[in-house]
Amino acid sequence: MSKIGVFIETADQAIKKSVAGVISAALQGGEVVGFVLDGFAESYRESLGEYGVTELVNLTAANIDFSKQPEAAGRALAQGTNAFGISSLLGVSSPIGNDLLARAAMELKSTLTLDCLEVNFQENYVKKSHFSGKAIATFEMGTGTHVIGIRPNSFDAVRNPVDCQVIDHGLDLPSEDAIEIISVDKAGTGQKELTEASVIITGGRPMGSKENFKLLDECAKTLDAAVGASRAAVDSGYAPHSMQVGQTGKIVSPKLYIGCGLSGSVQHFAGMKTSEVIVAINTDKDAPIFTKSDYGIIGDLFEVVPALTKALKE
Ligand SMILES: Cc1cc2nc3c(=O)[nH]c(=O)nc-3n(C[C@H](O)[C@H](O)[C@H](O)COP(=O)(O)OP(=O)(O)OC[C@H]3O[C@@H](n4cnc5c(N)ncnc54)[C@H](O)[C@@H]3O)c2cc1C
Structure with missing residues (x-):
């Protein structure tokens, strides 16, 4: 059975709501492996198991805070994808998701399709909208690994309870990053996203x-x-x-x-x-x-x- 990876995007130790829909999309392609970058996989285990994640991987690297080092985060997702035999890596097409998925795709030298509305693993295609929504393009997925961003709320989150196992996976990554996030000023704090x-x-x-x-x-x-x-x-x-x-x-x-x-x-x-x-x-x-x-x-x-x-x- 194919293994589909999902980047579990979190903020302030909470899973982003639209991740559940991405897991449901991923389940159409095989067994789902979740990748967590904030180190709190154990606290997400139960809720992600409810949606069908069988393996939840805590990606860690000594002296690296992935929330501040996007290059390292992209590399971590790529290395996790290779280490766990993932055929496609999915995530939410949010600003952070798009950033990290693109970096992971670059590391993996794989295809990258963001903001997808549909994904079909059986017939190997993804769909996304173009020209301000006037046209829907169908992209055929060839051989190799694919990195796919899913537009939030494009897939219904369907409960599919399974036993979810947490795996700690340490990585050896360079601690120097060309980019370091110094601080984040959130716009519209207090408003619903x-x-x-x-x-x-x-x-x-x-x-x-x-x-x-x-x-x-x-x-x-x-x-x-x-x-x-x-x-x-x-x-x-x-x-x-x-x-x-x-x-x-x-x-x-x-x-x-x-x-x-x-x-x-x-x-x-x-x-x-x-x-x-x-x-x-x-x-x-x-x-x-x-x-x-x-x-x-x-x-x-x-x-x-x-x-x-x-x-x-x-
Ligand atoms: C390159 C480009 C990018 C753009 N990007 C965006 C974008 O991202 N998002 C965006 O929104 N626009 C964008 N626009 C602007 C877009 O073209 C429109 O000008 C804009 O969306 C119109 O906003 P509106 O519907 O609020 O106002 P209007 O077009 O002025 O419409 C107001 C409507 O309200 C109705 N109305 C008036 N009073 C009332 C009332 N009391 N109760 C109920 N109805 C009332 C009127 O009948 C009218 O139909 C972009 C334009 C360009 C050129």
Whole structure:
């Protein structure tokens, strides 16, 4: 049976939510081996076993903190891939995932395909979107090892309980790295991460002010949702760039996307087109967004959103 590796991305000793979907994708290809870089594999063993990880490898190297040395982290993933006979290495296509998977692919001299929406190990292909979501490209996977980044939330996380064994695997890596991360200033601390959210409520230009975004925050709380913004809202200073969804913002794929006062531009849709259900709230019945949404509410967002929040609270 093939072994598929999964980079278990963590932050502050917690597994990123979208990793579970990547494990489910990997299980289609064979037995799943997880690679942990923060040294806390034992504390993740139970939850990862629930999703089907049979071996969980604690990759360690003396005097190296992988969170500060991305080159070493990429090398560690590559060495783990070779040592455990992995045929494909998968991870979440997050900023950190993309960085480390690319470094691992470089070390492995393997193919690299990021932001994939589909992976098929039986027929050896992956699919990803191109040209702002207007085209879906199919890439055939040839022989050799493949490194694949999966767009967050593209695969449902399916429980598949197995016994998970933790393996400590020490590596001999050069302690000098060309890059060292000195400090990290997190943008939008306290906000729910857009790319990880199952529900997103987004405000467009008519939000009119930073203050008015609180309307969306209130509604988001009732739905355990993240709040996003269009570029028009960001450029107007109503929201930080970390909240921007679209071609030049974040790519999201939630179960439910509620767009409030969005016209439905191609560039915005490039970032959220793969959402499972799209709901649009717009005063203009002819707004283009209504032709691209599953449900539409013709109305003023300043009336509809508070009514929605009230109904959800009840
Ligand atoms: C290279 C490039 C990259 C870009 N990248 C991005 C990107 O990443 N993300 C992005 O979002 N955009 C991006 N844009 C900008 C994009 O083209 C649009 O200008 C932008 O998405 C429009 O934002 P909007 O829908 O909020 O505003 P508008 O287009 O102004 O639409 C506002 C909508 O709100 C409706 N409305 C007005 N008042 C209300 C109300 N009270 N209640 C309900 N509805 C109301 C109006 O009928 C209208 O349909 C990019 C553009 C370029 C050229």
